[in-house]
Amino acid sequence: MQNIRNIAIIAHVDHGKTTLVDKIIHASQIFRENQQFQDLILDSNDLERERGITILSKNVSVRYKDAKINIIDTPGHADFGGEVERVLKMADGVILLVDAFEGPMPQTRFVLSKALALGLIPIVVVNKVDKENCRPDEVQESVFDLMFNLDATEDQLNFFTLYGSAKDNWMGPDWKNPTDSIFPLLDAILEYIPAPKIEEGSLQMQITSLDYSNFVGRIAIGRVKRGKIVENQQIALCKSDGTIKKMRVKELQVFEGLGRVKVAEVPAGDICAVMGVEDFEIGDTISDPDTPEALPRISIDEPTMNMLFTINNSPFFGKEGKFVTSRHLRDRLYKETEKNLALRVEPTDSEDKFLVYGRGILHLSILIETMRREGYELQVGQPQVIFKEIDGVKCEPIELLVVDVPQETAGKVIELATQRKGELTVMEPKGDLQHLEFRIPARGLIGLRNNVLTATQGEAIMNHRFSAYEPFKGTIPGRINGSLISMENGPCTAYAIDKLQDRGVFFVDPGDDLYAGQVVGEHSRDNDIVVNIQKGKKLTNMRASGSDDNVRIIPAKKFSLEESMEYIQKDEYLEITPKSIRMRKIYLDENERARMAKKES
Template structure:
């Protein structure tokens, strides 16, 4: 059967984090017989999450494309991230879709990122289909969630037709869905919805000159760079000469190979038609947002508009006394080349030189920390500074980004949450008791005050808090938020930490290092009990004498040290501190390592 645009469906799966997007895609892949019954993928979950960090964190970080066939229809599926920090991935990939499946948790209902992704989809006039997932939860509140979704559409719709949307119900984990809460044994109702509710691509297939908007990039060692996007007009052929349109500039290129998606892989074709999502090679000059076109007078498609970054962080070469011992790539030039490569695919990032290193701006702490962790795993050694807010001048007034923060917490921790957010000058917008008995707050808070909040709330609520935020605009800077933290315990000796010295030091605060690790002067080894920094010796060894006492001969009992994650280390930092990141270690340190010079600088400031 010859494929035409009427037999193609391009659908994006959008939702708040952990509402079941990738799990639903798993079910669609398995039930469309994309894999043989004996293939390993049939026993896997979260098949589309290919990065190690995606499996470890349990979130989707990068958007992925896959394709399944059902009753003669070709269905291109785009799995998007659900975390606000990776909303740049959502913005660029929605351009390839003609409709969206909005998945909403039957207990949690619409959450902040639900609003963000739906708003983007409606702005692009994509046809929405709602799936209420996880209806088997004991605390599911299906009718209330339907009302909340309706209110969300009323708030965001740009056209009256967008208020009419089909609703389906599902337990994606079991691969079941239905038009009512009495679910079928499979997902055939979802496949039928894709065919009947999602429109065929609105493209011009009769025009001979092609137009493809590059929405994503990929690469391999064999064919190099792939440009991924939807063909909006005409058709592309293997070996065809093309023009690459970028900000008014026109460059020449040639399509070497064309691939379409099939399951988790790609298959090569001689020709691709309008409406299909393809990956092409041979046009290495093209970047995300560029148009690949043919014909005598090529025309550019509208570029992809992105939200501005809200946080920045300093990333530069490691300058500590232990530099070069644990990493493969350590120089400023190597770090610059890696960041430039990141810019090609991670278009929500902005990078500019800053001293020895670079100021890297992104959507949030998670967005930036994932980049640092990725570089670390690739063998890079670097140092990072405290995350800083990216300010914006509006009508001559300095403004800071504001976020809408939703916090869900058990009743016994309401006081702790209110106190922490009060200190951070957050403004309470609404408060309600959910059907599960927990309290849900909605706050307006500055992005600056949001730094480090998650870790503090996790500690205050014994790890039970549920929180998420999305950008909600800018407002004039009122008073710069200053983080409050006790002083640091700082090593004033270089050497190896000893149990004897740490036994004495643990009375001064919380230790971040165990015995027998290398330390250097100016390295932070713990958090003090007091407000001021304290220089201590963690390398001191017990003096050997011929005197024996019953008390001194006992084994030293150290309190287990606190091992901080990368995000916790970044949250810990103050302006005069840095984080040393290597493939093997995370070390906190002062910018000025010499204690005498550091005290002099503090007095002068």
């Protein structure tokens, strides 16, 4: 039996998890000296690199002294909580990473509560002690308070704390005396994280993750709980509906460094990849064919938001994307549910529309962004919060919103949050910032980030996580301004935009190709109006002095994908193609819009 440690690294987004894993990888000398590599080795996905966040959990392993340490890097966003919940099942302990200035944040609480509930032993690392204004000792105390509030056991509360800076490559027991390496952390892992508990009995392994290879198809990844798994062995797959399927293991691989190596057998306690298992889902159990026993399923928090996904039926359909039909859309969405546990897809009464349920705007936008990069064209409707009836009362999801904001703009943030039924629960100074905590309906968060960033000149730091379902809080005012809608098809002109600037703010630039019914701007009033943005200047050979000034246009307002999703109204779609994101009315024809509005009222 090898000397093994299985640890997950958990932290709030941007507290330095992936950087710390980088340093551990370098310290264990996995790379040859002349090998080239980038920073943030594990954030290998393009989207992760661009946004600077971890979206998918990853496995690596390092060798230190006579032990093998399997490390699982997890996402920090609560929107990707499904990823965290399933991979924590593979770990025996966690490294809780906390920023020495910010301290425990809402999503630290979220992932930590999951780890403590599974009985995992924590090591606390107070990172970024090189930051100015940092307060490592206070942060360590607040972590203790947080664990106490989360009902940690005596063993869990008796955690070991290290201080350091992953960026500067050091860790140590005292933040005032920096060491010169990251090895104290690896020593602490061997000392404080227990080796896997091995139960007596026949083979049991729960599938907690999956990979895909063009050569062997789907690969099941998980930790062997008891017994051992051997190449060419016959196994039983226990599925969610209670059925048991017999199959044979074709190949086994264990994690070594950043890759995987083929092995003949894997003992209990180690994490491995199994080829040859077909038709499995995450949460299924691989067990002995003679005495098949299923492990308890992985429980995942329910989705709190849904969106309508439909095929692109705009006049520009099929111009930019490869995959445009409802069959393409259906296959891609159902394929995503295989590995994205927190996502659910339901068909509607229409063949080309699907309801997709997720954890929040970010969770759904990452799926949409991934699809458009793969060449899909689609349209999505306004995000809707999922209501539930509990004991005969209509309830809605309530989120805990945390905002750190400069003192002088705190009043504006409180005003914006309370307008959306937010309830201020905590207000205290934190360094030179004001720390505000609200309980706010999830509906109230849609579109709030933009307004808060505008009101605070971009200086607010906002985080939120799901708290609980509570009775419905009443109507929340949505977007106050109406839309400017294009009247005709064709490119817009600078002349027309110039003449219409007093009507509102435009989202398009001169020369952009538009179609009738496309939303081209925000009206300065609360109603929608149709504008002729394609009108050109009448050319004559007469010139009047003074009337031919140069056209001066305010730059177009551009939205990111998440901002657009939060911006659209109930009667609008977001058209998403590999090259463009356009807002449009569901009914492009003005008369049809008026008819439908009458029908609804």
